[in-house]
Amino acid sequence: MSHREFHCNVCEGVALFEAPPCVDGHGTDCPELICIGCGAAVMVGTFAFPVTRLAARQRQPARPRAA
Numbered sequence: 001m002s003h004r005e006f007h008c009n010v011c012e013g014v015a016l017f018e019a020p021p022c023v024d025g026h027g028t029d030c031p032e033l034i035c036i037g038c039g040a041a042v043m044v045g046t047f048a049f050p051v052t053r054l055a056a057r058q059r060q061p062a063r064p065r066a067a
Contacts, residue, residue, distance in 0.1 A: 004033065010040040017042065 008015040015037045022030035031044045 003036075006033070006042065006044075008035045008037065008040055008042075010038045011035060 003016050003018050005014050006017050007013070008017070015035050017033040017035055019026075019030040020032060020034055022032070024030070033042050033044060034040070035042070
């Protein structure tokens with residue numbers, strides 16, 4: 001099992017978390033973690049946001065507009 005340090009709200013501090021045996025096939029990269037100290041469960045997730053036309057437009061310098 002993989003051990004990682006995270007803040008635990010129940011323990012009110014940094015604690016070791018471990019990934020339980022994963023039935024979904026994630027192995028050590030399972031997003032479900034359990035605090036070793038108190039047994040609280042957390043889910044760790046990452047999000048990838050695609051570059052949208054709006055985000056690309058916001059990066060371009062503003063053009064002066066005619067009145």
